[in-house]
Amino acid sequence: MLWLAIGYLMLPFDLIPDFIPVLGQLDEVLILPGLIYLALKLTPDEVVAECRASIKNHDNNSEDGKVKMTEIDKLIDGYKRFHDNYFHSDPELFEQLSQGQAPDTLVIACSDSRVDPAIIMDCKPGDLFVVRNVANLVPPYEQGGGYHGVSAALEFGVRALKVKHIIVLGHQYCGGIQALVSGVALEGSEFIQPWVNMAHAAREKVLKTMAAAPRLEQLCACEKESILISLDHLMTFPWIKQSVEKGELKLHGWHFNIEKGILTAYDSSADEFKPVV
Ligand SMILES: [Zn+2]
Numbered sequence: 001m002l003w004l005a006i007g008y009l010m011l012p013f014d015l016i017p018d019f020i021p022v023l024g025q026l027d028e029v030l031i032l033p034g035l036i037y038l039a040l041k042l043t044p045d046e047v048v049a050e051c052r053a054s055i056k057n058h059d060n061n062s063e064d065g066k067v068k069m070t071e072i073d074k075l076i077d078g079y080k081r082f083h084d085n086y087f088h089s090d091p092e093l094f095e096q097l098s099q100g101q102a103p104d105t106l107v108i109a110c111s112d113s114r115v116d117p118a119i120i121m122d123c124k125p126g127d128l129f130v131v132r133n134v135a136n137l138v139p140p141y142e143q144g145g146g147y148h149g150v151s152a153a154l155e156f157g158v159r160a161l162k163v164k165h166i167i168v169l170g171h172q173y174c175g176g177i178q179a180l181v182s183g184v185a186l187e188g189s190e191f192i193q194p195w196v197n198m199a200h201a202a203r204e205k206v207l208k209t210m211a212a213a214p215r216l217e218q219l220c221a222c223e224k225e226s227i228l229i230s231l232d233h234l235m236t237f238p239w240i241k242q243s244v245e246k247g248e249l250k251l252h253g254w255h256f257n258i259e260k261g262i263l264t265a266y267d268s269s270a271d272e273f274k275p276v277v
Contacts, residue, residue, distance in 0.1 A: 134195055227254070
């Protein structure tokens, strides 16, 4: 740390703002830039570059580090494949998308890593305007302050993009719905429980009408019931209600069975979810 302190104090003043963020890293990582600066008298930018490179290198080689770069390397490799194959296979699409987007469909899906709507529906970039959150929930229309992320996305999708369809896409084995039904998200949770409790009516209905059913059946029923609550909440937004009543917008409740790969849609006339194909 002595070398680091000496090196750091010798750095020009205008470098400090760049240098401060890396101080949160391990001390031994920071010794290297100080030594480099003193020994080789590199420019300040070069010192920062060396420092960041040494942190990256340290992460890669960490024996006990919980977060390693290998996960990120996998994503960068994926990006390379996307860029070399997908992107270059359809340059006209991306040229067209660079001018703007005009998706017909807005999807409210779960944040769950297993249920990416674009993959499930085999869509291209530009096809779907997607909102993802825990348990694919839509809050009711509320005015006033607060960070209304879902409402803002709905507003942009419906009023600016003028989507023709909104799909609430739920799924099997949803952790958010499990938290809703069990009443326990995770120890010390600050945000999950109040968020999923927005669909408490689904929990109450299922536990009342299916009290003797196996837990998995209760959960699946609650996943579907919460989709219907979100559809009801969508209709509390005045501009959504208006567009639906004019026939310009259709609402859909869908549920994806991860295990069997089956996509079902809510049929209001039969009051049940039926396979889409
Ligand atoms: Zn989920």
